[in-house]
Amino acid sequence: MPQYNRVVIVGVGLLGGSIGMALRARGLAKEIVGVGRSGRLPQEAIGLGAVDRVETDIQGAARNADLAVVCTPVRLVAESAAQCAAVMHGDGLITDVGSTKATIVQAVEQAGLGCMFCGSHPLAGSHKSGASHGSATLFENKLVVVTPTPKTPGQLAERTEEFWRSIGARTSRMSPIEHDEALARTSHLPHVVAAALAAVTPIELLPLVGTGWRDTTRIAQGSASLWRQILEENSVPVQHALENFACSIDQWLSALRSGDGDRLEKLLESGKATRDALGS
Amino acid sequence: MPQYNRVVIVGVGLLGGSIGMALRARGLAKEIVGVGRSGRLPQEAIGLGAVDRVETDIQGAARNADLAVVCTPVRLVAESAAQCAAVMHGDGLITDVGSTKATIVQAVEQAGLGCMFCGSHPLAGSHKSGASHGSATLFENKLVVVTPTPKTPGQLAERTEEFWRSIGARTSRMSPIEHDEALARTSHLPHVVAAALAAVTPIELLPLVGTGWRDTTRIAQGSASLWRQILEENSVPVQHALENFACSIDQWLSALRSGDGDRLEKLLESGKATRDALGS
Numbered sequence: 001m002p003q004y005n006r007v008v009i010v011g012v013g014l015l016g017g018s019i020g021m022a023l024r025a026r027g028l029a030k031e032i033v034g035v036g037r038s039g040r041l042p043q044e045a046i047g048l049g050a051v052d053r054v055e056t057d058i059q060g061a062a063r064n065a066d067l068a069v070v071c072t073p074v075r076l077v078a079e080s081a082a083q084c085a086a087v088m089h090g091d092g093l094i095t096d097v098g099s100t101k102a103t104i105v106q107a108v109e110q111a112g113l114g115c116m117f118c119g120s121h122p123l124a125g126s127h128k129s130g131a132s133h134g135s136a137t138l139f140e141n142k143l144v145v146v147t148p149t150p151k152t153p154g155q156l157a158e159r160t161e162e163f164w165r166s167i168g169a170r171t172s173r174m175s176p177i178e179h180d181e182a183l184a185r186t187s188h189l190p191h192v193v194a195a196a197l198a199a200v201t202p203i204e205l206l207p208l209v210g211t212g213w214r215d216t217t218r219i220a221q222g223s224a225s226l227w228r229q230i231l232e233e234n235s236v237p238v239q240h241a242l243e244n245f246a247c248s249i250d251q252w253l254s255a256l257r258s259g260d261g262d263r264l265e266k267l268l269e270s271g272k273a274t275r276d277a278l279g280s
Numbered sequence: 281m282p283q284y285n286r287v288v289i290v291g292v293g294l295l296g297g298s299i300g301m302a303l304r305a306r307g308l309a310k311e312i313v314g315v316g317r318s319g320r321l322p323q324e325a326i327g328l329g330a331v332d333r334v335e336t337d338i339q340g341a342a343r344n345a346d347l348a349v350v351c352t353p354v355r356l357v358a359e360s361a362a363q364c365a366a367v368m369h370g371d372g373l374i375t376d377v378g379s380t381k382a383t384i385v386q387a388v389e390q391a392g393l394g395c396m397f398c399g400s401h402p403l404a405g406s407h408k409s410g411a412s413h414g415s416a417t418l419f420e421n422k423l424v425v426v427t428p429t430p431k432t433p434g435q436l437a438e439r440t441e442e443f444w445r446s447i448g449a450r451t452s453r454m455s456p457i458e459h460d461e462a463l464a465r466t467s468h469l470p471h472v473v474a475a476a477l478a479a480v481t482p483i484e485l486l487p488l489v490g491t492g493w494r495d496t497t498r499i500a501q502g503s504a505s506l507w508r509q510i511l512e513e514n515s516v517p518v519q520h521a522l523e524n525f526a527c528s529i530d531q532w533l534s535a536l537r538s539g540d541g542d543r544l545e546k547l548l549e550s551g552k553a554t555r556d557a558l559g560s
Contacts, residue, residue: 195551224548268504271475
């Protein structure tokens, strides 16, 4: 029996499209409505079975919905959530997939939507975009961080967790600020590092790169405009992470300049130990 | 008809083992002799068909060989090459697979082996080690940089290229110094960056990493002692590459601190443009 009568997915790209496909594959929703600009991509999402139809008007799409998942770029999440809230079922649930949480949750609560909205961040995705790169199994066994605040009704956080678990994910709770500080180190710093490394490589040397450079810079292929928003929204934690990283680079330089091979080996071992702890 | 009567491979790990398997698969050698310490790994190389036998004595193994490929850690290459040269066939060819070239080639030429040795660096490999992770096709369509000097007989460089092409690789010539400066940027810098990124990540945050952190740090799993040697042998070019990278990180920090979103987006676009130029 479907869990939701009408689900609205605002933004039917990689994540939004995969959510639709996952709900469909598991028979969890009677109706799935996408919100997006007109054009090829929404048609693709319909063709993939991610949504039944795509509307350009968010309020038309969200009317009487009992679940809204906002999958827009982070800067548009709070506004999209407010538009959904205005027309949704009274005890509807709104969540999102944004990579930053504090700014979004603060804006949502300031707009008075704290009793309908609970933030989420699925640690799933890709540098590729578009529903055609998604799948009904994208979230299976992936971690989704759910970020209630002291103002979030406990039952709302539980329903948010239930939603993610219903499409195969694992969930973990953190405060929005705790989330942002952690993700600055585990996601946003790697993006900056990968992009910086790619950018300092002279293009005429590309024929000489191996799998190492290729892997290390892969995520630099992500959308510059989406990542600009993430870095701007989470600017202070990212600065701290990047300052910490810059200090580490100084230690490497110092070991190289002084010819301290033992120190170099310790630095290499330290990185290897952390990476090995994760497994390949 | 086999091209070589006796090939000696000094060090039968990932690269040495793969060279043996490739020669075997293509019927290019009458006899392939490995040099290695006794123990499990040489037995593995024999079991894989990479070598006919493994000897611990390099001079015994190399006697009358017409091709020697030195696959030891970089610091041992020159000495191993000298030991091979002392007992090989008079017009034998010695090459290597070291990730740095200037120090190795200089030491080899100072030892008077310039007319038998031509340096090589196959841009193939892995953070994994051991012949069991290798394959007969490891070099297929991979680039091998061959690094003759003004003292290298032209015919020796050609034979070195022929060897690599015979096992499926493409070749390109560079001077040893040109090679080291290029690889400092395309290989050694990425290794330092990956290891530094892994090392600054608090281990308790590992459950929160996604595929981005995983890809970006993958090569930090490489052997610390092997990489220490590479960084020490190529210290000055690596310092320059790392200083250049540190300047770039400063630009990101400055853009974040001043809230200059346009500048952040330009930095992101610059990294994306170079990475996109390579393809996924």
